[in-house]
Amino acid sequence: MNKENDLPLAGIRVIDVATVIAAPFCATLLGEFGADVIKVEHPVGGDTCRAFGTPTKRKDTLTWLSEARNKRSVTLDLHHAEGKRLFKELVAQCDVLCENFRPGTLEKWGIGWEALQEINPRLVMLRISGYGQDGPYKDRPGFARIAHAVSGIAYLCGMPRGTPVTPGSTTLADYMSGLYGCVGVLMALRHRDETGRGQYIDLGLYESAFRCSEELAPAYAMYGTVRERKGPHIEVACPYGHFPTHDGKWVAIACTTDKLFARLADAMGRPELASSVVYGEQKTRIASRDEVNEVVRDWCGSLNREELLKRCYDAHAPVGPINNIADIFGDRQFHARRNLVAIDEPTIGETVIVPNVVPRLSETPGRIKRLGPKLGEHTAEVLGELLGLDAAAIGDLRKQRVI
Amino acid sequence: MATTQTEEPVSSPPADARLPMTGVRVIDVGTFLAGPYAASILAEFGAEVLKVEHPIAGDPMRHFGTATKRHDATLAWLSEARNRKSVTLDLHQKRGIELFLQLVAKSDVLIENFRPGTMESWGLSWDVLREVNPGLVMLRVSGYGQTGPYRTRSGFSHIAHSFGGLSYLAGFPGESPVTPGTSPLGDYVSSIFGAIGILVALRHKQKTGRGQVIDVGIYEAVFRILDELPAAYGLFGKVREREGSGSFIAVPHGHFRCKDGRWVAIACTTQKMFERFTQVMQRPELNSSSMYGEQAKRLAARDEVNAIVNEWTGSFTRDEVMKLCIDGEVPVGKLNSIQDIFEDEHFKFRGNLVELEDDGAGKVTVPGVVPRLSETPGRITNLGPPLGDSTYEVLIGLLGVSAEEIADLRRRRVV
Numbered sequence: 023m024n025k026e027n028d029l030p031l032a033g034i035r036v037i038d039v040a041t042v043i044a045a046p047f048c049a050t051l052l053g054e055f056g057a058d059v060i061k062v063e064h065p066v067g068g069d070t071c072r073a074f075g076t077p078t079k080r081k082d083t084l085t086w087l088s089e090a091r092n093k094r095s096v097t098l099d100l101h102h103a104e105g106k107r108l109f110k111e112l113v114a115q116c117d118v119l120c121e122n123f124r125p126g127t128l129e130k131w132g133i134g135w136e137a138l139q140e141i142n143p144r145l146v147m148l149r150i151s152g153y154g155q156d157g158p159y160k161d162r163p164g165f166a167r168i169a170h171a172v173s174g175i176a177y178l179c180g181m182p183r184g185t186p187v188t189p190g191s192t193t194l195a196d197y198m199s200g201l202y203g204c205v206g207v208l209m210a211l212r213h214r215d216e217t218g219r220g221q222y223i224d225l226g227l228y229e230s231a232f233r234c235s236e237e238l239a240p241a242y243a244m245y246g247t248v249r250e251r252k253g254p255h256i257e258v259a260c261p262y263g264h265f266p267t268h269d270g271k272w273v274a275i276a277c278t279t280d281k282l283f284a285r286l287a288d289a290m291g292r293p294e295l296a297s298s299v300v301y302g303e304q305k306t307r308i309a310s311r312d313e314v315n316e317v318v319r320d321w322c323g324s325l326n327r328e329e330l331l332k333r334c335y336d337a338h339a340p341v342g343p344i345n346n347i348a349d350i351f352g353d354r355q356f357h358a359r360r361n362l363v364a365i366d367e368p369t370i371g372e373t374v375i376v377p378n379v380v381p382r383l384s385e386t387p388g389r390i391k392r393l394g395p396k397l398g399e400h401t402a403e404v405l406g407e408l409l410g411l412d413a414a415a416i417g418d419l420r421k422q423r424v425i
Numbered sequence: 426m427a428t429t430q431t432e433e434p435v436s437s438p439p440a441d442a443r444l445p446m447t448g449v450r451v452i453d454v455g456t457f458l459a460g461p462y463a464a465s466i467l468a469e470f471g472a473e474v475l476k477v478e479h480p481i482a483g484d485p486m487r488h489f490g491t492a493t494k495r496h497d498a499t500l501a502w503l504s505e506a507r508n509r510k511s512v513t514l515d516l517h518q519k520r521g522i523e524l525f526l527q528l529v530a531k532s533d534v535l536i537e538n539f540r541p542g543t544m545e546s547w548g549l550s551w552d553v554l555r556e557v558n559p560g561l562v563m564l565r566v567s568g569y570g571q572t573g574p575y576r577t578r579s580g581f582s583h584i585a586h587s588f589g590g591l592s593y594l595a596g597f598p599g600e601s602p603v604t605p606g607t608s609p610l611g612d613y614v615s616s617i618f619g620a621i622g623i624l625v626a627l628r629h630k631q632k633t634g635r636g637q638v639i640d641v642g643i644y645e646a647v648f649r650i651l652d653e654l655p656a657a658y659g660l661f662g663k664v665r666e667r668e669g670s671g672s673f674i675a676v677p678h679g680h681f682r683c684k685d686g687r688w689v690a691i692a693c694t695t696q697k698m699f700e701r702f703t704q705v706m707q708r709p710e711l712n713s714s715s716m717y718g719e720q721a722k723r724l725a726a727r728d729e730v731n732a733i734v735n736e737w738t739g740s741f742t743r744d745e746v747m748k749l750c751i752d753g754e755v756p757v758g759k760l761n762s763i764q765d766i767f768e769d770e771h772f773k774f775r776g777n778l779v780e781l782e783d784d785g786a787g788k789v790t791v792p793g794v795v796p797r798l799s800e801t802p803g804r805i806t807n808l809g810p811p812l813g814d815s816t817y818e819v820l821i822g823l824l825g826v827s828a829e830e831i832a833d834l835r836r837r838r839v840v
Contacts, residue, residue, distance in 0.1 A: 030629040043652070055625050070695075074674065075653045076661065084656035154797070157774035162751060163698075167678060168758035171690035175606035176680065177762050179595060185670050186680045186688055186760055189606035190591040192672040197650035201617040206796040208624035209445040209470050213801050216443075221800035228758075229777060231606075232766070233795040234613035236458070239778060240500035241491045242763040243790030249763060253603045254592075258490065262583065264592065264602050272602055274587035278489075282579070335578060342584035344602055346593045347658040347665060350648070355588075358573035361645050362655060375659030380649040381622035382570070385637035386629050 029056025030386050034211070035116040037062055039100075039109075042071045043089060043193050044166075044227060045122040045150040047200025048207060052118065053092035054379045054388035060116070060404055061090060061395070062109065065097040065425055068397040079370040082394060087367065088376040090394030096405065097398040097425045100131050104424045109133060111409050114141045117214075118207055122150040125160045135222050146210040147222040148203045154226030164227050169195035173231035174238060181253045198230040260307040261286070261314050264344060265322040267330055272344035273322060280304055282340045289337035290321050351375075367393050401425050444471025444801050449627070451534040452477055454516075454525075457486045458505060458609050459582065459643055460538035460566035462616035463623060467534070468508035469794045469803035475532070475819060476506065476810070477525065480513035480838050483812040495785035497812050503783060504791040506809030512820070513813040513840045516547050521839050525549070527824050530557045533630075534623055538566040541576045551638055561636040562626040564619045570642030580643055582611035589647030590654060597669040615646035676723035677702070677734045680760055687743040688760035691734065691750065696720060698756060705753035706737045783808045816840050 026032060034057040038049035046061075046069070053059040063069050075085035096112075099105040110133065113119060119138065121128060128134045138145055149155055152164010153172075170176040170189055180187040206223035214220050241247040254263035259278045266272055277283040280303060284296035294300060295317070301307045307314045322330060327343060334341035343349060350356055363378045379388035405411040405425070419425045449472040453464035461476075461484075468474040478484050483497065490501035498506075512528075515521040526549075529535060535554065537544060544550065554561055565571055568580010569588075586592040586605055595605040622639035630636055648655075657663040665673065670680035675694045682688055693699040696719070703712040711733070712718045723730050738746050743759060750757035759765060766772055779793045786808070794803035820826040820840065834840045 030625045030632075051621060076657045076663070078660070084653040084660065088653060088656050153771060154775055157771045159771045163754065163756040164758075165692045165694060165756055167672070167690050167692040168756055170606070171680070171688075171758040171760040174761045174763055174766050176690060177688075177760050178604075179606040180603055180670075181596075181601070185597075185682070187596055187603065187670045188594075188668060188672060188679075189610075190586070190595040191605075191651055192674060192678070193652050194605075194650065198614065198617070201614070201621065201650075202796045204621050205466060205617060205624065206798055208621065208628070209801070210798060212624070212627075213443075213445040219800060221798055223796050223798055225796040226775065229775070229795045232772075232777060233792050234610060235607055235763075235792065236609050237490045237500040237504055238607070238763050239766070240504050240789055240791055242767060243778075243780070243788075244493070244500065245491065247491070247763075251603075254601060256604070256608050264587070266601075272587075272593070274584050274592060276581045276583040278581065279485075338579060340579050340581060340584060342578075342580070342588045344587040344593050345590050347590055347654050347663075350590050350655070351658060355569055355573045355575040355644075356648075359570055359642065359645060361648060362659075364659070372660060375655050377649045377651070377655055380645050381618045381639050381641040383622055383626060383637055383639055385635060386626070 026056065028386065029388075031056040034058070034118065036060065036118040036120065037112055037116045038093065038120045040120050040122040040150070041069045042074060043085075043196035044199045045120040045148055045203055046071065047089065047197055048148055048203040049093065049120045050089055050091060051200065051204045052207065054390065055386070057118070059093045060112065060400075061093040061095045062098050062112070063095060063397060065099055065398065065423060068095070068097070072397070078372070080396065082396070084374065087374055087393040091376070091390050092392065093395060094400035094404055095395040095398055096401045099424050100133070102422070102424050104419065104422065106131060106133060108405070108409065108424070110138070110141050113138050113145065115408050116142070117144070117211065118146045118148065120148045120203070124163065125151050125155045139220065143220060144214055144218060145220040146207055146214060147220070148207050148225070149222055150199050150203055150225045150227065152227050154229065155224045166193050166195035166227060169227035169231055172228040174235060175231045178249060178251055180251045182251050184251065186251065195227045195231045198234070199225055199227050202230045202233075258308075259304065260311045261318045263315065265319050267322050267325060267327040269326045271327040273327060273330060274342050274344055275318065276340045278340070283307065285337045286318075286334070286339040286341070289334045289339040289341075363390060365390060365393055369396060398425065442801065444803070446470045446472035449473070449534065450532040451475070451536065452528055452532050453509065453536045455536050455538040455566070456484045457489065457538075458612035459615050460536045460564060460619060461486075462505060462613055463564055463620040464509070464536050465505060465507055466617070466620045467623065469805065470798075470801065472534075474509045475528065475815070476509040476511045477514050477528070478511055478812060480515050480813065480840055483513075487809070487812070493786040495783070495811070498786060498809050500789065502809040503786055503789050504808065507791070508806050509810055510815030510819065511810040511813050512816050515839050516549070518837070518839050520834065520837075522548060524820070524824060524826070524839075526553070526557050528819070529554055529561060531823060532558070533560070533627065534562045534564070536564045536619070540579065541565075541567050541571045555636065559636060560630050560634055562623055562630060562639070563636070564623055564639045564641070566615050566619055566641045566643065568643050570645065571640045582609050582643060585611040585615075585643035585647055589644035590651055591647050594665060594667055596667045598667050600667070602667065611643045611647045614650065615641050615643040618646045618649070671727065671731070675720060676727050676730050679731065681735050681738040683738050683741060683743040683746050685742045689738060689743060689746050689750075690758045690760055692756045694756070699723070701753050702750070702755045705749050705755055708733070779805060781805060781808055785811070813840070
């Protein structure tokens with residue numbers, strides 16, 4: 023395993039003044055690969071992510087423990103003049119700033135892009151908000167739930183004509199925005215290293231979800247096609263969907279090509295289904311979608327999931343289990359890939375299992391040094407280290423409730 | 426292929442602007458989206474991307490989705506193979522492999538998504554590639570990753586959503602799980618993780634000169650973004666179930682139907698937002714502590730609260746609900762179809778839809794570049810290229826292959 027300062031982002035200092043998951047997740051990713059991430063929080067309550075989800079013995083939720091990994095927590099009241107001054111001094115010494123306030127908020131506090139760039143022309147600033155920094159809706163509050171709706175992804179999720187449902191997870195667009203934001207930050211750091219000039223990245227939550235809709239937009243523009251909800255199915259392939267097994271569990275099947283369907287027919291012990299006069303061709307299967315789905319559904323319903331999967335894997339058919347989290351904890355692949363990491367957390371006296379770093383790098387793998395910090399755990403440490411404040415000065419700031 | 430932008434996109438830097446990835450050469454030998462989309466991102470910000478394809482079949486993505494006037498390009502191909510040059514090479518032939526290795530020697534990044542073991546079977550293992558180019562950064566995306574007992578199973582996005590735990594959560598409790606919105610979601614997410622891996626690895630290469638491999642299973646990219654799901658099971662044995670249009674976090678937080686049959690999303694994540702919403706509904710009494718004035722009470726009475734909200738939204742058109750909620754500062758959004766999106770002023774303002782002219786397919790509208798950078802915005806130079814449009818240019822210009830040999834390679838279908 024590599025040493026700390028051999029990590030690719032060693033020496034990069036990030037201030038994360040954002041809340042919940044969107045922009046903070048960018049900082050999390052940077053921290054996993056060696057950046058020093060300083061989480062700046064309001065002295066009372068801190069990041070609202072601390073209250074998002076299931077609470078632990080120390081109140082901070084599991085989401086916080088997992089996603090604030092590797093960060094150092096510093097409290098600073100940005101409404102306070104002294105808080106602003108200290109914040110600017112920190113920004114002067116950092117490479118990246120992540121924020122996701124409503125547009126105009128930092129400007130109102132006198133610490134917007136213009137002001138900060140003057141202090142630090144090399145600064146790279148990630149700004150995530152519901153709708154981005156400009157445009158007619160920029161002032162509206164935005165959460166991932168709203169972003170899923172606005173981006174068109176929620177409209178596509180659910181049974182035909184039924185109520186549109188959550189696309190699996192209510193925080194999807196937050197994570198996707200954190201990911202896109204991280205791409206932007208890494209690009210901007212490259213540019214900065216070449217030119218000495220920083221820049222900001224402007225991302226609306228809805229944009230990250232909309233970008234991932236393949237030909238939805240081109241097909242409407244060219245042919246006026248308005249895609250509707252299809253349940254678990256898709257227009258261009260069959261059988262493709264979710265099917266219940268005999269034991270009440272579910273599997274996913276995706277026969278996107280004729281070859282894959284032939285393998286499924288083999289697994290079913292009915293190779294004749296893949297002959298060209300029956301369902302051998304995709305267009306025939308699409309034309310007889312209901313019949314094909316019924317044949318597959320009957321077969322799935324006749325076997326327990328484990329037996330069905332075994333037959334499919336032996337025939338290399340494109341099938342997988344629809345795992346719940348209990349299934350995942352028992353799955354060999356997750357363990358072989360070390361996708362789950364158990365970390366002892368002394369502040370609650372428990373072992374917490376969190377998802378490991380993605381992606382996996384061969385020479386410089388990322389790592390989780392520690393879980394989400396307690397509020398203000400590193401205030402004295404960071405203010406001492408970076409701004410040279412001594413214990414007396416810090417005591418003073420505490421009295422004034424600046425930190 | 427010459428494509429010209431017919432509408433000024435928001436992000437159009439001067440042609441000579443130096444972009445962050447200018448000077449980086451990427452070989453994309455993958456198919457479909459999982460992996461190749463990482464190349465699209467790098468290309469939007471200036472990288473030169475060579476799409477290496479089989480001389481006859483090409484990338485099957487060319488035929489996936491809605492057909493266009495171009496026989497070698499669906500709309501999905503045109504949009505997502507943006508900014509590439511297509512180079513044909515048959516990797517089953519010895520000369521094809523030789524030329525491929527020469528290309529690798531002159532590139533910075535290689536992206537592939539074959540089933541693990543495939544490149545090795547062609548003699549293109551990491552050890553061989555690293556020998557011709559010690560600084561190479563290689564992104565490998567596959568359904569289950571390069572290691573582990575399931576590594577050779579076929580894995581698509583649809584399977585990965587299921588295996589990674591996302592599909593189980595999409596749909597109504599006790600009913601069929603549904604696709605989590607769009608079927609290639611996992612392809613995109615794994616590619617963005619991959620792009621981050623590439624950028625991090627390029628940084629390491631700058632410092633040390635050494636390349637490395639980035640190994641992404643599509644399922645693990647999906648699993649990574651499920652907030653506290655594993656931690657809550659690990660600590661409390663909590664198995665999250667499908668939640669329909671709602672969420673375990675807050676109530677009301679879901680999708681509601683309006684009088685005109687259209688839908689809105691409303692998300693009252695905090696007490697303050699619920700309070701504002703009760704004022705908007707002109708039902709301030711709902712916010713009293715004896716009724717639903719606390720999140721815990723609303724979570725316990727989820728169905729009742731949602732019924733009240735549905736009744737309220739059902740008495741107004743979507744536009745009316747939007748206006749009332751926006752004026753009252755309640756987090757609300759139209760549940761947009763793609764038609765709604767094309768009519769939306771905000772999408773227009775932000776340049777999220779970009780119209781380009783393709784020589785063969787005509788006018789094509791595609792999603793613009795995400796994210797938006799202030800100094801070095803990305804751009805779309807061309808839509809998905811015709812098969813082999815840059816084979817000559819690259820083989821002659823970059824590898825110094827003679828015109829005679831190319832003619833011979835053509836005859837033997839190596840290119």
